[in-house]
Amino acid sequence: MSSNLPLEVVDLTKKYGSFKAVDAVSFHINPGEIFGLLGPNGAGKTSIISTIVTLEEPTEGEVKVFGNNVRKSKHSKYELGFVPQEIINHGFFSVEEILQFHSGYYGVKNNQERIEYLLDKLGLFEHKDKKVKQLSGGMKRRLLIAKALVHKPKLLLLDEPTAGVDIELRESLWSFVSELRKEEGLSILLTTHYLEEAEQLCDRIGFLSRGRLIKTGPTKELIEGQTNRFMSIVLKPGTSVECSHDFFIEKKADVLTFKLPYQYPVGELLACTSLKLEQIQDIKIREGSLDDVFRQVVGGGVL
Amino acid sequence: MNAELRFRPFFSLTRREIKRFLKVIVQTIVAPLINSSLYLLIFGVSLGRNIDLQSGQNYLVFLLPGLIMMGCLNNSFANTSSSIVGSKFAGELEDYKVVTLNPWQILLALSTGGVMRGLMVGFLTLLVGEGFIYYEVGHFVMPENPLILLYFLFVGGLCFASLGVSVAFWAKNFDQMSAVGSFVILPLIYLGGVFYSIDTLPPFWRSVSEFNPILYFINGVRYGFIGESDVPILTATILSVVMLSIFFSISFFVLKKSNFKRW
Ligand SMILES: Nc1ncnc2c1ncn2[C@@H]1O[C@H](COP(=O)(O)OP(=O)(O)OP(=O)(O)O)[C@@H](O)[C@H]1O
Ligand SMILES: [Mg+2]
Numbered sequence: 267m268s269s270n271l272p273l274e275v276v277d278l279t280k281k282y283g284s285f286k287a288v289d290a291v292s293f294h295i296n297p298g299e300i301f302g303l304l305g306p307n308g309a310g311k312t313s314i315i316s317t318i319v320t321l322e323e324p325t326e327g328e329v330k331v332f333g334n335n336v337r338k339s340k341h342s343k344y345e346l347g348f349v350p351q352e353i354i355n356h357g358f359f360s361v362e363e364i365l366q367f368h369s370g371y372y373g374v375k376n377n378q379e380r381i382e383y384l385l386d387k388l389g390l391f392e393h394k395d396k397k398v399k400q401l402s403g404g405m406k407r408r409l410l411i412a413k414a415l416v417h418k419p420k421l422l423l424l425d426e427p428t429a430g431v432d433i434e435l436r437e438s439l440w441s442f443v444s445e446l447r448k449e450e451g452l453s454i455l456l457t458t459h460y461l462e463e464a465e466q467l468c469d470r471i472g473f474l475s476r477g478r479l480i481k482t483g484p485t486k487e488l489i490e491g492q493t494n495r496f497m498s499i500v501l502k503p504g505t506s507v508e509c510s511h512d513f514f515i516e517k518k519a520d521v522l523t524f525k526l527p528y529q530y531p532v533g534e535l536l537a538c539t540s541l542k543l544e545q546i547q548d549i550k551i552r553e554g555s556l557d558d559v560f561r562q563v564v565g566g567g568v569l
Numbered sequence: 570m571n572a573e574l575r576f577r578p579f580f581s582l583t584r585r586e587i588k589r590f591l592k593v594i595v596q597t598i599v600a601p602l603i604n605s606s607l608y609l610l611i612f613g614v615s616l617g618r619n620i621d622l623q624s625g626q627n628y629l630v631f632l633l634p635g636l637i638m639m640g641c642l643n644n645s646f647a648n649t650s651s652s653i654v655g656s657k658f659a660g661e662l663e664d665y666k667v668v669t670l671n672p673w674q675i676l677l678a679l680s681t682g683g684v685m686r687g688l689m690v691g692f693l694t695l696l697v698g699e700g701f702i703y704y705e706v707g708h709f710v711m712p713e714n715p716l717i718l719l720y721f722l723f724v725g726g727l728c729f730a731s732l733g734v735s736v737a738f739w740a741k742n743f744d745q746m747s748a749v750g751s752f753v754i755l756p757l758i759y760l761g762g763v764f765y766s767i768d769t770l771p772p773f774w775r776s777v778s779e780f781n782p783i784l785y786f787i788n789g790v791r792y793g794f795i796g797e798s799d800v801p802i803l804t805a806t807i808l809s810v811v812m813l814s815i816f817f818s819i820s821f822f823v824l825k826k827s828n829f830k831r832w
Contacts, residue, residue, distance in 0.1 A: 319666075319667045320666060320667070321663055321666055321667065321828070321829065321830070322828075340669060340671070343667070343668065343669045344669060346667075348667050350660070350663065352660060352831075353660070354659060354660040354661055354663070354664065355658075355659035355660065355661065356659060356661055357589070357655055357659060357661075358589060358592040358593065359585075359588075359589075359592075363588070366581075367581050367582070367584070367585045368664070368668070369581075370577050370578060370580065370581025370582070370584070371578050371581055371582065371664070371665075371668035371669065371670055372578070372668055372669050373573055373574035373575075373577045373578055373669060374577070375573060375577055413664075
């Protein structure tokens with residue numbers, strides 16, 4: 267019993283011909299966690315996910331789902347739900363039929379209740395008799411999500427699930443996902459190009475660049491470790507103060523700017539500066555975002 | 570693993586396959602039926618009046634079982650191959666790999682779907698053919714050995730359905746797919762004795778024909794229908810089992826090696 271982690275990727279390398287799309291990548295997902303795999307186009311995110319769902323064979327290394335090697339044990343398939351990046355068409359079949367067949371493929375019978383629950387939660391109920399080509403782009407993506415959930419998986423792989431989904435639905439999608447997380451103990455691997463979304467949702471993040479996992483860590487720690495927190499004090503017009511403090515950077519017109527550590531109490535700084543409260547017009551604090559981290563770590567790569 | 574988990578995936582995919590061709594019944598059943606009706610009309614009724622068979626059999630009666638089998642084989646092959654090629658285009662084939670279907674379940678389910686369409690076309694051709702026969706001969710011709718007829722239709726259909734599976738999984742593009750259809754399947758069927766008895770061929774071509782596996786299927790069906798065959802029925806039966814195992818082994822192998830990628 268080495269572990270029962272939902273996902274363990276160990277030294278995974280994937281070559282297409284001589285091109286290394288994934289280069290010795292290792293990471294894991296803890297139970298109940300949302301792990302974000304971020305990186306520019308072509309970084310290798312989809313290639314990693316494809317090896318997890320056995321669409322691709324790893325060139326080297328292995329992938330384990332709840333302790334089972336995905337290539338040796340069929341069991342992992344029951345625990346995996348997969349939302350591919352690319353839309354899947356289903357020809358002549360309706361949304362409801364597609365979900366019924368898909369349940370059947372997992373050996374689930376009489377799944378109507380679950381199917382209707384998913385249709386309802388994903389806002390597809392009124393579209394259940396439509397064919398895929400009659401759905402809008404966002405609806406197609408939600409159908410993919412419904413398909414991935416018919417068999418109550420324990421690990422959900424989401425490859426850009428919100429591309430082309432409008433804000434409102436994105437939010438309802440994520441609140442649905444957190445509901446599933448609570449009720450069904452779902453763990454999630456997510457790739458997305460919406461960094462704000464990743465910052466809000468992901469417990470941990472891995473940054474991928476040219477096939478290599480260059481940084482991994484809890485989202486908050488990454489942001490705090492890689493970015494700075496700036497505080498600007500806007501003075502009332504006509505106030506003249508001199509300021510010298512370790513955290514002080516510059517004074518421009520009436521604005522004093524400080525760069526302070528994330529844990530440092532703002533009040534303490536104010537006390538040190540000998541500024542009087544009545545001299546202060548406004549205080550602005552700008553914290554770093556995942557965006558900043560991404561730019562730093564991946565190095566200006568285009569998202 | 571309980572029975573539910575073992576059989577439900579298979580039944581689900583089989584149902585999907587059958588529903589798929591029923592949704593486009595005009596293309597999948599009606600069109601092939603019109604096709605065989607035209608053959609019946611042109612060769613059976615029109616030209617057939619001038620053809621005297623050695624056996625003294627009416628040519629239309631001789632032709633019908635050949636056409637029934639041709640329809641069955643063609644459509645079993647067409648069903649699996651077009652279903653798979655369609656799924657490759659749609660990306661749906663990736664689903665088969667991701668879900669808990671195993672290669673045997675996929676192969677058997679797709680083949681069952683294919684043979685169902687083959688049998689439907691075969692059976693409807695039989696009905697239409699009987700109409701022509703009644704009109705030409707004045708009475709219906711009952712199959713001599715209905716069980717043998719059904720056996721060869723079923724096994725032949727299964728073979729071609731599974732052949733469709735392997736060709737469609739193997740094909741890298743649409744051209745390869747249609748090349749197999751027009752350069753291999755079609756000639757083999759036409760030269761397999763649908764329209765003539767190989768006894769009428771010169772000895773050399775007769776011997777060549779004996780290497781055509783389809784000859785045995787067609788003559789099996791003909792034996793079931795009129796009790797006559799160019800080849801010993803026992804040989805045909807044994808060969809049908811051998812071919813079934815070969816076709817299924819190849820398909821299984823191709824499926825196992827295949828990457829299910831979209832085109
Ligand atoms: N089947 C393939 N054959 C050859 N090269 C491939 C194949 N699939 C992917 N690649 C290459 O591997 C690299 C990684 O691709 P991948 O799809 O994993 O990137 P990604 O991180 O998912 O990108 P995106 O954000 O655009 O989805 C790319 O350079 C791509 O061109
Ligand atoms: Mg991708």
